[in-house]
Amino acid sequence: MVFEGLADKLQGALQKLKSKGKLTENDVKEVMREVKLALLEADVNFKVVKEFIDKVKDRAVGQEVMESLTPGQQVVKIVHEELTALMGTTHSKITFASKPPTVIMLVGLQGAGKTTTGGKLGAYLKKLGKRPLLVAGDIYRPAAIKQLQVVGGQLDIPVFSLGDKVSPVQIAKEGIEHAGKHGNDVVIIDTAGRLHIDENLMEELENIKKVVIPHEILLVVDAMTGQDAVNVAENFNNRLGIDGVILTKMDGDTRGGAALSVRSVAQKPIKFVGMGEKLSELEPFHPDRMASRILG
Numbered sequence: 001m002v003f004e005g006l007a008d009k010l011q012g013a014l015q016k017l018k019s020k021g022k023l024t025e026n027d028v029k030e031v032m033r034e035v036k037l038a039l040l041e042a043d044v045n046f047k048v049v050k051e052f053i054d055k056v057k058d059r060a061v062g063q064e065v066m067e068s069l070t071p072g073q074q075v076v077k078i079v080h081e082e083l084t085a086l087m088g089t090t091h092s093k094i095t096f097a098s099k100p101p102t103v104i105m106l107v108g109l110q111g112a113g114k115t116t117t118g119g120k121l122g123a124y125l126k127k128l129g130k131r132p133l134l135v136a137g138d139i140y141r142p143a144a145i146k147q148l149q150v151v152g153g154q155l156d157i158p159v160f161s162l163g164d165k166v167s168p169v170q171i172a173k174e175g176i177e178h179a180g181k182h183g184n185d186v187v188i189i190d191t192a193g194r195l196h197i198d199e200n201l202m203e204e205l206e207n208i209k210k211v212v213i214p215h216e217i218l219l220v221v222d223a224m225t226g227q228d229a230v231n232v233a234e235n236f237n238n239r240l241g242i243d244g245v246i247l248t249k250m251d252g253d254t255r256g257g258a259a260l261s262v263r264s265v266a267q268k269p270i271k272f273v274g275m276g277e278k279l280s281e282l283e284p285f286h287p288d289r290m291a292s293r294i295l296g
């Protein structure tokens with residue numbers, strides 16, 4: 001499970017503070033050294049770790065904390081608050097268009113879980129009472145269209161496709177028109193992923209963005225790739241301007257670094273996390289709950 005190692009280490013370090021009556025500045029510093037190591041071992045970006053530790057230390061060695069009746073618990077509370085802030089403080093929701101359909105464009109590298117996540121997102125929105133349409137805009141990966149159709153069939157969500165001979169820009173445009181005519185109030189556009197970020201991929205995504213003007217561009221990244229995921233997020237955001245991140249494979253053996261770094265580095269919130277291969281395994285991301293999970 002994600003964060004297992006980190007959770008053990010952080011809880012172990014902070015436990016030492018909790019059990020102490022009075023605290024010295026040195027006690028705090030020592031424990032924060034352990035916290036720092038635990039975060040670095042969990043593959044959290046080093047700049048993010050440094051800022052985090054500085055902030056916690058600043059607040060923790062303040063008079064109010066040190067002179068309180070339960071300084072150890074106060075420090076734990078500060079760590080909890082700052083971990084939450086690191087991941088974005090509050091839950092970031094999808095912005096729906098005032099005039100439907102809401103257009104969501106899913107982008108990301110091949111294998112990140114984009115197609116699966118498109119289906120998962122559709123299922124999630126359907127539960128909210130929406131009528132989503134999936135649009136098959138990945139015309140390059142063999143079988144991507146078929147895969148989306150299978151996913152749509154399983155969820156009873158319609159899939160719009162024009163095959164693989166029409167440009168993705170045209171497919172996206174016609175998909176939205178189709179939604180308008182058929183009462184679909186959310187359009188989820190699956191786009192092509194490449195093995196690496198390259199000029200062709202970005203240009204194509206920019207072209208789709210220009211033509212359809214999506215309400216949400218969500219980047220799907222694989223949490224298992226750690227700091228690579230964070231770099232991908234930064235790159236996509238610089239080039240395309242994303243609205244949020246969906247971190248997939250959070251059920252896997254990831255150390256959690258991506259989840260803790262992506263917000264600070266790319267300046268965009270994590271909106272959902274993928275927690276398994278099943279189409280029901282997508283969860284809205286709540287920073288405070290994730291912090292509680294880490295700190296026990």
Ligand code: GDP
Nearest residue numbers: 110111112113114115116248249274275276277
């Ligand atoms: P795409 O190339 O980005 O469209 O990726 P796919 O949707 O085909 O997914 C690639 C692989 O990742 C598939 O085997 C999915 O079942 C798997 N996958 C996607 N999301 C998750 C997740 O949240 N957890 C796990 N364990 N596997 C996932």
